[in-house]
Amino acid sequence: MKGTLKEVAVVVTIIAGAVIFSGLVESGSVRDSIIRLCGVGLFALSLNLLVGYTGLLSFGHAMFFGLGAYTFAILLRTTGFGIPLAAACSIALSGAVAAVVGAICVRLTHVYFAFLTLAIQMLFYSLLIACSGLTGGEQGLIGGIPRPKFLGVDLMQPGEYFVFNIAIFVAAAWALWRIVRSPFGAALRMIRDNPQRAVFLGVDVYRTKLAAFVLASAFAAIAGMLTALYVSGAYPNFAFWTMSGEGLFMIMLGGVNGFAGPVVGAGLLLLLDTVVNAYTAHRGLFLGLAILVTSLGLRKGVVDFVRDASDGRFASERTGGRSKERASGAQSGLHEAAIQQSNTEGV
Amino acid sequence: MNGSVSRRSVIAAGVSVGMSGLAPGVFRQAHAESRPIKVGLTSIFSGRVAQLGITTKNGLLLEFEAFNAAGGVGGRTIELVDRDSKGKPEDAARLTRELIESEGCDIIFCGEASGSAFAAHEVARSSRALLMHVISETTQLTADAKLRSWNSFRSARQALHDSIVGGAFAAKIAKEQGLTRWATIAADYAYGREATPEFMGYVESNGAKVELVAESWPKLFQPDYTDSITKILQSRPQALFCGLWGGDLVSFIDQGNLFGLFDNVRVFAIHLADYTTLMSVKQLPAAGAFSSNRYVSVFPSRSENASWSEAYNKRFGSKPTNWSWEACVGARFVIDAIRRTNSAEPAKLAEAIKGMQVAAPVGMRDGKTVMRSEDQTIVDYALGWGRIVPNDPYLVDVQPADWSEVLRLETDWKRRVGFG
Amino acid sequence: MDLSALGICAATSSCIVTQVAAGLISGFLLFLVAAGLTLIFGVLGFVNFMHGSFYMLGAYFAYAAYAATGSYTAAVIAGAAGVGALGAALETSVVRRIYHADVLLQILVCYAFILIFDDLVGIVWGDEFLSMGMPSAFKRAPILLFGGVIPPFYLFLVGIALAIAIGIALLMQKTRYGKIVRALADKPGMVAALGINTQLVYASLFALGAMLAGSAGALAAPVRSMTAGMGFAILIESFIVTVIGGMGSIAGALVAALMIGLVRSFGSIGFPLFTEGLIFVIMIAVLVVRPQGLFGRQVREL
Structure with a gap:
């Protein structure tokens, strides 16, 4: 109970901080970067519920990012719905679609799960392109998204819009935090680490994974909505596999072992992209080298690395264990062993 | 740097270093009139149609270099900032906004094919910057009255x-x-x-x-x-x-x-x-x-056209494309407007560009091309x-x-x- | 959706011949790329996301060699050998170190190489699209068969691809090398225990896979306009082929690649807007019903 109060205090403080911040800082660019980070950061966080906590390597998460964005944008444009109602409908639709897709996908494990989610996402992408009457096809939804006032909030005001983004992001992140700290979250980690044990302890592995899939998709839909509002439109690329790939990249960059890792990864990627883009025409070369150095050099996410390095004893224990693993030809890496296990047991 | 850096902008700068590495953009706010006129360009500089971005940029550069060589206006020269959207509409929208907000560009050239052009158009509509579409030929972009806004123009041909x-x-x-x-x-x-x-x-x-x-x-x-x-x-x-x-x-x-x-x-x-x-x-x-x-x-077989082509070839070592002349014409409208109004204020420029005629290599009305005022797109081009x-x-x-x-x-x- | 057009096509020999030929042509090219991918995937367990870059580099190496020598043969050899050598170098320097790493890390490293290669190609050959042109030996009128049209160059491509397919099948089934590779796919520890230099086998197999993609790029160079990033589309298709055919199965890759080629060529007549969608529907169906792929064995999980 005390923990919850503390968390509420943190959430309130951050939002209050955002209000003060938006009053102090006039620079649109700083605000814009943060707003953008809210969208992609939440996307990466939601994906990590699957990748990091459940051990499900989804390559099709962008489908729900896109579904949320498109549904939200289309509802706001064509119906008289306000933002809360449009958002609720989009989340509900994304969750329902995720339930169907998840029911098919979570039966499979590891690489096969990755490919199946990828394929379904690409099917969804083809449909987005084909149904051009509704979605605008290849060029996406053009003509802007209206931002009607609701509950006294006017998103046309830059300050209020900024605080709105922070509030939604913090609320969603807090909800995700509660989920991974709950008994349900413990069940997810158990499925990741030792599915057999989970079965023995009476966990319905299939249903639990499905529930995680639906939850992650709903949060991805929220991320999609924030992003749709930000760019004032929805585009097929939102649901393309590269978007899913970027999400995985952010998780990898930040690390899967800390709750905030994906957000740090998202921030790092945006920062890298901005800096590299601004100072060189050879973006690919520099970004590629940066990725190579970090991925091969650290062999884990930045947050994981910093945490391990700051706790020297723990770190040496870990690397010691790891090199032993490598010598015996076993899998090393972030949570490969867990995935490996879940596969051989054919959950 | 003249003027003092306010407490506010120090905080802003600190935060922006942390969040986005965009601190220079904030400090630049402090400069006054001596700063160059910053002009943004988003286009496709990578992939299969990188040629689009490159030759568009070249078309602009040729004009800006001439403008700067002539001393600019009131000591102010033009500085071009370009960004690669890779042809993605969402990136075009985002980069356009960043050019306006973080780089402080009041004038944006949109070197995007149709999908991205619409996206950038949306951003411009809710901003106070001047947008010149130099690539998109899609008719709807200017023909549809619902999409028009005071600050968006097109210097490209129309499908x-x-x-x-x-x-x-x-x-x-x-x-x-x-x-x-x-x-x-x-x-x-x-x-x-x-x-x-x-x-x-x-x-x-x-x-x-x-x-x-x-x-x-x-x-x-x-x-x-x-x-x-x-x-x-x-x-x-x-x-x-x-x-x-x-x-x-x-x-x-x-x-x-x-x-x-x-x-x-x-x-x-x-x-x-x-x-x-x-x-x-x-x-x-x-x-x-x-x-x-x-x-x-x-075509048109006029000396201005041939000499422009030659100048381009001499400067960049290749022949100009359709995109180059579209960029050139767009740049000339903007430069002429800056000279006429002696300002880089978007509202003033927009007013000046409406109905303006500029001399262009492809001009067909006595060597000039016209920015039609009703829908802000060009006519009388080759x-x-x-x-x-x-x-x-x-x-x-x-x-x-x-x-x-x-x-x-x-x-x-x-x-x-x-x-x- | 215009299924009547498909019906009309199915009733005329000229249409069937042309569309089947078109399907086989793109199918065989796709097979060459996918065969390398499926080998690397099936045996080494490595998710080689940079396989499309090998295809791209094959085309560019061929372009450079063709420009220098004017010989298409030299161009194809340069493309295949150059990319093969690059593959061997990459394997020994980087890829070897991440075979056992997380799939995420593997994909990340590949992504980095894709970015680097795309940029380097832009630096060396320029950002503008290039076109190699048809070698004079193939500048002939297309062959007419039952009213259908088949270009002689494509006939040659299909012949070469078929020869390579048979060559790999023989290599894998009939030689000692093939036996070692197949054994490696099942029981890597056992093979190492027998005193075989598994590192060498891994490196050679990775180089072979790269070489196949490089040769596909080189072979196709006369009919594709080249640009940095051209490997992207074929990468995704190759993964689809690998999944449908079964990871590690050469026969599966061949069948799946030809199937995709045919779906695409007939789809363009009957349902042009949903051809891509149909291909993904097939992939989903295969994954749901038979996750190991049409020809894949229920082997150890990757």
Whole structure:
């Protein structure tokens, strides 16, 4: 109970901080970067519920990012719905679609799960392109998204819009935090680490994974909505596999072992992209080298690395264990062993 | 740096270092009038159509360098900041906003193909910066009154104009040579979907009998056109409308030659007469190819055009493209407006550009091109169709457009589709 | 959707011949790329996301060699050998170190190489699209068969691809090398225990896979306009082929690649807007019903 109060205090403080911040800082660019980070950061966080906590390597998460964005944008444009109602409908639709897709996908494990989610996402992408009457096809939804006032909030005001983004992001992140700290979250980690044990302890592995899939998709839909509002439109690329790939990249960059890792990864990627883009025409070369150095050099996410390095004893224990693993030809890496296990047991 | 750095901007700068590495943008706010006029460009600088971004940027640079060499206006020179959108609409929107907000660009050149151009257009509409579309030819961008805003202009040609002139030209040849069976191919995106029916509609309305036997819609930047080619072959057309451009057009022609696609088919390819495309195609269609004047230095055959082409070639070591002149014209409108108003204030510039005439290599009204004030897009630019020959000058027997006729038909069209 | 057009096509020999030929042509090219991918995937367990870059580099190496020598044969050899050598170098320097790492890390490293290679190609050959042109030996009128049209160059491509397919099948089934590779796919520890230099086998197999993609790029160079990033589309298709055919199965890759080629060529007549969608529907169906792929064995999980 005390923990919850503390968390509420943190959430309130951050939002209050955002209000003060938006009053102090006039620079649109700083605000814009943060707003953008809210969208992609939440996307990466939601994906990590699957990748990091459940051990499900989804390559099709962008489908729900896109579904949320498109549904939200289309509802706001064509119906008289306000933002809360449009958002609720989009989340509900994304969750329902995720339930169907998840029911098919979570039966499979590891690489096969990755490919199946990828394929379904690409099917969804083809449909987005084909149904051009509704979605605008290849060029996406053009003509802007209206931002009607609701509950006294006017998103046309830059300050209020900024605080709105922070509030939604913090609320969603807090909800995700509660989920991974709950008994349900413990069940997810158990499925990741030792599915057999989970079965023995009476966990319905299939249903639990499905529930995680639906939850992650709903949060991805929220991320999609924030992003749709930000760019004032929805585009097929939102649901393309590269978007899913970027999400995985952010998780990898930040690390899967800390709750905030994906957000740090998202921030790092945006920062890298901005800096590299601004100072060189050879973006690919520099970004590629940066990725190579970090991925091969650290062999884990930045947050994981910093945490391990700051706790020297723990770190040496870990690397010691790891090199032993490598010598015996076993899998090393972030949570490969867990995935490996879940596969051989054919959950 | 003059003026003092306020406490606020120090905080802002600190935060921005942490969040986005954009601190320089904040500090720049503190500069006063001596700073250069920052001008933004988003375009495609990587991938299959990198040529689009490069030659667009070159077209702008040539003008800005001349402006700066002449001392600018009131000591202020122009500084170009460019960003690669990779052709993605969401990136185009984001980068446009960043150029305006973080880089402090009051003037944006949008070097984007149709999808991204609409996205950037949206951003500009809710900002106070001036936007010049220099690439997108999609008619709807300026024809649809709902999309217009005070600060958005287009210095690119318009698909409808090409269709009107091309349709009449194609109809004449079709009647002479008895071509009735038509096939079409264009990429499956806004421009392709719009230009194809427009063109074919004008072929028919000019009295040619048209039997449409095949339509093919490959994806944009598709590597392999075999499916489209065999589909077209099956339908045994006599004439083919082709809305592909750049590398897509080159691939299509090279692959089509293998099937003998062009042995008996006359090709009407809007985008063929552009130097880089012409020089990349290994074997031009055998039975005759016709194209709009994308850009050739012989049309219009005026010394200003030839000398601009030469200056470009001298500066960049390659020949200009259609995109280069569109960028050049866009830059000239902006520069002229800066000179006339002695300011870089978007509202003043926009007012000045409306209805403005500038001297341009492709100008057709006494060497000038006009920014029509009602829909803020250009007219009276070089527009004509001709026959392709395999060597310089590449485009011969050019039939120049009669602009009064083009404008009349454009008005009819707008009324017909409800844009009028 | 225009199924009547498909019906009309199915009733005329010229249409069937042309569309089947077109399907086989793109199918065989796709097979060459996918065969390398499926080998690397099936045996080494490495998710080689940079396989499309090998295809791209094959085309560019061929372009350079053709420009220098004017010989198409030299161009193809340069493309295949150059990319093969690059593959061997990459394997020994980087890829070897991440075979056992997380799939995420593997993909990340590949992504980095894709970015680097794309940029390097832009630096060396320029950002503008290039076109190699048809070698004079193939500048002939297309062959007419039952009213259908088949270009001689494509006939040659299919012949070469078929020869390579048979060559790899023989290599894997009949030689000692093939036996070692197949054994490695099942029981890597066992093979190492027998005193075989598994590192060498891994490196050679990775190089072979790269070489196949490089040769596909080189072979196709005369009919594709080249640009940085051209490997992207074929990468995704190759993964689809690998999944449908079964990871590690050469026969599966061949069948799946030809199937995709045919779906695409007939789809363009009957349902042009949903051809891509149909291909993904097939992939989904295969994954749901038979996750190991049409020809894949229920082997150890990757």
